[in-house]
Amino acid sequence: MTHNDVPDLVPTNDPEPTSEVLSLLRERRSVRAFSGEPVPQEDLTQILLATRQAPTSINAEGLSLVVLRDRDRIQAVADIAGGQPQVAGAEVVVVFVVDFYRTDLAARKHQREQVVHRSAEGILVGAVDAGIALATFQTAAHSLGYATTAIGGVRNDPAALIELLGLPAHTFPVVASTLGVADRQKTPQVKPRVPLESYAMEERYDAQAVEHGAQVYDELLRDWWDAQGMTQMGTWSQDTSSMYSRYYFPTVAATMEAQGFRFLDGPEDAAPERPAAQD
Amino acid sequence: MTHNDVPDLVPTNDPEPTSEVLSLLRERRSVRAFSGEPVPQEDLTQILLATRQAPTSINAEGLSLVVLRDRDRIQAVADIAGGQPQVAGAEVVVVFVVDFYRTDLAARKHQREQVVHRSAEGILVGAVDAGIALATFQTAAHSLGYATTAIGGVRNDPAALIELLGLPAHTFPVVASTLGVADRQKTPQVKPRVPLESYAMEERYDAQAVEHGAQVYDELLRDWWDAQGMTQMGTWSQDTSSMYSRYYFPTVAATMEAQGFRFLDGPEDAAPERPAAQD
Structure with a gap:
């Protein structure tokens, strides 16, 4: 299908965006077909520097990125995500890694025992911070004319991705993004x-x-x-x-557990009182 | 302390940003003191329309926002977050709500039983999507000259916030953001x-x-x-x-459980085999 002849935006009654940045955000779409044109390293560095400035909870810097440009390794991520051609065709794939390995270094420096990775709070913090960074990455990329799609499919087989990226304990690859130049013939409307x-x-x-x-x-x-x-x-x-209505990625909890994570409110043996479940 | 006389950016060896959007992202900072100047409804609508275009996993639209402008209700959120003056002083507070109530309507329409809220995968999806929306909200706000700070402190007492916002089962208020006009006398460097x-x-x-x-x-x-x-x-x-090194928000798992969430890989009685934990 070709869409070069159709407008980017479907007409609505919503007010038009009032600034260029707002237009950029309003015209955001997930692009799954890339032209194969290169992404120069200077542009990638600019995008990563902008991403790094995204906030992290308590400024803990509990997030890291692994940036893949190697064709074989990008293909491996596409396979992990269930054989997604939209991943295999991207110039760059960035994996957003919840990183309580870095913060554990801080704990060890002060002879403390880190527990954040064993808390439900820590798992939420990690995932929220990854989402914040991903959106910042994509906005930065779009501002330079590149296209992206968020790839939740990395959670299809997170253990394989942990192996591929060499991720240590207390880290988890929670989401990824593709980056490339859009194939304008195959770009959908917003x-x-x-x-x-x-x-x-x-x-x-x-x-x-x-x-x-x-x-x-x-x-x-x-x-x-x-x-x-x-x-x-x-x-x-x-x-x-x-x-x-399906448990469609059925190894997320097990793999997080193997990385040292727990979904707890306190020490495991404390057996806290819990409110009655509604469900 | 006044910072009107200091530059926004601390000098580094990093290359200068190459576009206005990249500058906006590189100069992002958390602003905790507001001038009290109003945020017109037209600007808020523009920011919310941009936020709504952020991607959600499988386009499930599994996220909702609750937008607070009422002074007493903003004070209540500040109290829930542990008495944060940076929240109480904001013109607007937006709470980002993981929303599997909306997707449950979809399941009921097709006589299916939703399970995503009972999966570790679903909890990650919800938190990542909330982070994506929060970053989009903040970038949109900054582009119009407003200031923001992410408020993880809403997880200090999520049950109280659920009550305040009237949130139904299968929803969870995972993070918030303030919005207002910065008090330039109290704005930190990046x-x-x-x-x-x-x-x-x-x-x-x-x-x-x-x-x-x-x-x-x-x-x-x-x-x-x-x-x-x-x-x-x-x-x-x-x-x-x-x-x-502390379980600093100790009711997150219990409150999510009370809302119907579980951190599972499959049906509870299936007792899946799990890899040995490293920790």
């Missing part, structure tokens, strides 16, 4: 989103707005797929519920 | 980071580079605190290890 009032709610969660928005979105996204010529795709609710 | 080669490694994790970078960073950050007049602060390794 994907529609749920209505703003069902996404960003005022003062309190509004379950009715969420329900209404979900209904509207099923139709919006269906129309969008059809406009891209992807008539085989399901609706949002079909495709999302198909995936989310 | 914080230094670990050396790039110890943050973004080529092809493989480099434990030696991480160790060397951590040593360098202890001195870099110490000098920076002194330059801000904050001589009472510790080094990076002191402050990080002090926090990370």
Whole structure:
């Protein structure tokens, strides 16, 4: 399918973006086909320097990046992610690694025993910080004209990725991003989103707005797929519920555990009182 | 302390940013003092529309925002975060909510049983997507001249925040951000980071580079605190290890469990084989 003849944005009633940065963010899309044009090292360095300035919780710097340019190693990541051609075709793949190895060095320096990697809090911190860095990386890349896609598929076989990257204990490769020059013949339009009032709610969660928005979105996204010529795709609710009714990456907890992580609120033998579960 | 007379950036050997967006990202800092000037609704809407375009895993739209402008409710969030004046003084506080309530509507529509909220994978997805949205929100805000700080402190008492926001089952408030106009008299310089080669490694994790970078960073950050007049602060390794040797937010797992979340790889009664833990 070719999209050079269609506009980037599907018309909506939303106000137009009021600055260039806002336009860049509003026109963001996941690009899965690359032209094969190179990414010069100077540009990559610029993108990485911008990414590094992203905030980390308590300024712990609990995150590291592994930057892959080697074709064979990028292919290996594509295989780990379940054979994704969108990964194999990228010039660069960056893996975002929750890094409590670095912070453990800090603990050892002061004769302390690090426990953050054994806490539910630590696992959330690591994943949130990885997401913050990934978005910063992608915005920096887009500002230089490059294209990206977030790759959650690295969690399909995280143990294999840990082996490939040589990751030590107390680290976990939580997400990745591709980087390359878009193949403009295969670049989709910007994907529609749920209505703003069902996404960003005022003062309190509004379950009715969420329900209404979900209904509207099923139709919006269906129309969008059809406009891209992807008539085989399901609706949002079909495709999302198909995936989310399965344990589709079934070694995440086990691999994190093998890396030393735990999902706890305190020392394991403390057996804290827990509120009754609703589910 | 006043910093109007000092440059935003501490001089380094890193190459200068090559575009305006890269400059914006490189000059990012957490601002904890606001002037009290208003944030017009049009600007907030622009920032939220940009945030909404951030990617979500499998396009599940598994994230929602709750936007607080009410002074009393912002004060309540500040109290929940442990009495943070940087929260109480913000014009707007946005809470980023992992939202598997919306995706559960999709499952019910197709007579499926959602399990993603019971998986370690789902918890990582939710937290990563929240981080992606938070960084997008902050970049959008900064591009309009506003200041922000990420607030992990909402996890200090997540049950109280769930109550305040009226969050349903299968949702969790994972992080927040302040938004306001910076008090330029109290705005710090941009914080230094670990050396790039110890943050973004080529092809493989480099434990030696991480160790060397951590040593360098202890001195870099110490000098920076002194330059801000904050001589009472510790080094990076002191402050990080002090926090990370404690279970400092001790109700995260219990509250997630009460909301219906689990950190599993499969159905609870399946008792999967797990690799031996390294820790």
